[in-house]
Amino acid sequence: xxxxxxxxxxxxxxxxxxxxxxxxxxxxxxxxxxxxxxxxxxxxxxxxxxxxxxxxxxxxxxxxxxxxxxxxxxxxxxxxxxxxxxxxxxxxxxxxxxxxxxxxxxxxxxxxxxxxxxxxxxxxxxxxxxxxxxxxxxxxxxxxxxxxxxxxxxxxxxxxxxxxxxxxxxxxxxxxxxxxxxxxxxxxxxxxxxxxxxxxxxxxxxxxxxxxxxxxxxxxxxxxxxxxxxxxxxxxxxxxxxxxxxxxxxxxxxxxxxxxxxxxxxxxxxxxxxxxxxxxxxxxxxxxxxxxxxxxxxxxxxxxxxxxxxxxxxxxxxxxxxxx
Ligand code: SF4
Ligand code: SF4
Numbered sequence: 001x002x003x004x005x006x007x008x009x010x011x012x013x014x015x016x017x018x019x020x021x022x023x024x025x026x027x028x029x030x031x032x033x034x035x036x037x038x039x040x041x042x043x044x045x046x047x048x049x050x051x052x053x054x055x056x057x058x059x060x061x062x063x064x065x066x067x068x069x070x071x072x073x074x075x076x077x078x079x080x081x082x083x084x085x086x087x088x089x090x091x092x093x094x095x096x097x098x099x100x101x102x103x104x105x106x107x108x109x110x111x112x113x114x115x116x117x118x119x120x121x122x123x124x125x126x127x128x129x130x131x132x133x134x135x136x137x138x139x140x141x142x143x144x145x146x147x148x149x150x151x152x153x154x155x156x157x158x159x160x161x162x163x164x165x166x167x168x169x170x171x172x173x174x175x176x177x178x179x180x181x182x183x184x185x186x187x188x189x190x191x192x193x194x195x196x197x198x199x200x201x202x203x204x205x206x207x208x209x210x211x212x213x214x215x216x217x218x219x220x221x222x223x224x225x226x227x228x229x230x231x232x233x234x235x236x237x238x239x240x241x242x243x244x245x246x247x248x249x250x251x252x253x254x255x256x257x258x259x260x261x262x263x264x265x266x267x268x269x270x271x272x273x274x275x276x277x278x279x280x281x282x283x284x285x286x287x288x289x290x291x292x293x294x295x296x297x298x299x300x301x302x303x304x305x306x307x308x309x310x311x312x313x314x315x316x317x318x319x320x321x322x323x324x
Contacts, residue, residue: 001058001059002059002073003056003057003058003059003073003074003075003076003082004056004057004059004061004071004072004073004074005053005056005057005071005072005073005074006023006053006056006065006068006070006071006072007070008022008023008070008094009022009023009049009052009053009056009071010049010053011092011093011094012092012093012094012095012096013045013092013094013095013096014096014098015095015096015097015098015099015126015129016098016099017098017099017100017101020045022048022049022052023068023070042133042136042138046090056071057074057082069315069316069319091137091138091139091140092133092138092139092140092144093140093143093144093145094144094145094146094147095130095139095144095145095146095147096147096148096149097126097146097147097148097149097150097153097156097162098149098150098151099124099126100150100151100155100156100158101150101151102150102151102152102155102156103150103151103152103154103155103179104152104154104155104179104181104182104216104218105152105179105181105214105215105216105218106214106215106216107201107203107213107214107215108212108213108215108244108247109213109242109244109275109276109277111276111277111280111281112149112150112151125158126158126162127158127161127162127165130162130165130166131165134165134169139169141169141170141171142170144166144169144171144173145171145173145174145175146166146171146173146174146175147174147175147176147177148174148175148176148177148178149177150177152178152179152181153176153178153184154178154179154180154181154182154184159184159186160186163186163187163189164186164189167189167190167191172191172193172194172195173194173195174190174194174195174196174197175197175199176196176197176198176199177199177201178198178199178200179200179201179214179218179222180198180200180222180225180226180229181216181218181221181222181225182225183225183228183229184225184229187229187232187233187235188232188233190233190234192234194234195236196233196234196235196236197235197236197238198229198235198236198237198238199238199240199271200222200226200237200238200239200240201239201240201241201242202219202222202239202240202241202257202260203240203241203242203244203248203257204219204241204248204253204256204257205253205254205255205256205257205258205259205260206219206253206256207219207220209247209248209253212247213244213247213248223260223264226264226266227264227266230264230266236268236269237264237266237267237268238267238268238269238270238271239257239261239267239269239270239271240270240271240272240273240314241254241257241270241271241272241273241300242272242273242274242275243272243273243274243275243293243296243317244275245275245278245290249290249292249293249296250296251295251296251299254296254299254300255299258270258299258300258303261303261307261309262307267309268309268310269309269310269311269312270300270303270304270309270310270311270312271311271312271313271314272296272297272300272311272312272313272314272317273313273314273316273317274289274293274314274316274317274320274321276316279316279317279320280316287320289320289321293321294321297313297321
């Protein structure tokens with residue numbers, strides 16, 4: 001019998017606009033609670049988490065996990081190992097703040113907006129729920145990682161109060177996905193030893209292409225904000241380039257993007273991805289990766305090697321490009 005394990009399931013709560021999931025994935029995911037109706041219930045969450053962990057352990061893939069790449073086969077040395085290895089599900093170790101969709105950009109590839117079309121507004125405040133989780137000792141304070149997705153934190157009213165609540169409770173690890181069209185001064189309050197990672201998807205190296213993709217004229221503002229953040233905080237700054245067919249999938253644009261990376265002198269990692277509408281979202285529409293996508297990726301990889309910047313091809317893009 002095959003046995004599976006999903007680490008995300010064991011540690012995560014992902015707060016979505018009308019529900020809480022155990023994970024963030026393009027599979028349907030496992031829904032555990034409907035906060036919209038104010039029936040968020042941590043006891044239920046624990047019960048369901050155990051149920052799904054056991055299903056995977058006994059080789060059954062829950063329906064919501066079909067198509068997800070995050071559950072992995074788990075080998076046990078013997079039958080005792082299988083029965084006595086317990087997963088620690090008692091405390092929350094990762095919180096994904098994803099319950100809102102407000103954003104000043106309107107990216108043409110925004111999967112969040114496509115997925116949540118029609119159920120767009122933020123339905124609840126997250127702050128009281130997190131306060132409650134802390135009060136009930138449901139969070140692993142020493143090991144908590146917080147990831148902000150969305151929407152964009154620059155448009156989230158609760159952002160500063162959430163950050164201060166996490167900081168007050170000793171959280172040291174933050175991963176923030178943002179367009180950084182506005183500066184985020186609260187990040188300057190983070191204690192020195194905190195780990196702050198900022199992911200910004202620029203997807204372009206020119207103002208025109210940025211405007212075409214994001215539908216806002218803000219490239220220069222974003223570059224200024226990146227510089228400010230690198231001066232005022234210890235942020236690890238990662239820039240992303242999502243390759244969009246017939247929009248930015250050319251060597252000139254990639255070169256301009258890489259020139260910006262060089263000028264900034266504060267970028268830790270450059271990552272490349274492929275528009276999820278092509279490879280993940282519309283599964284019935286088979287997308288052939290054009291051969292020049294490989295050249296674009298190599299161009300970026302070579303640049304990063306020469307300039308000693310980390311390079312990463314995102315997991316789904318890697319999987320699709322390796323398939324060919
Ligand atoms: S396998 Fe995927 S869909 Fe299932 S719980 Fe893990 S991350 Fe979520
Ligand atoms: S910045 Fe993010 S949330 Fe906003 S439109 Fe773009 S992809 Fe969507």
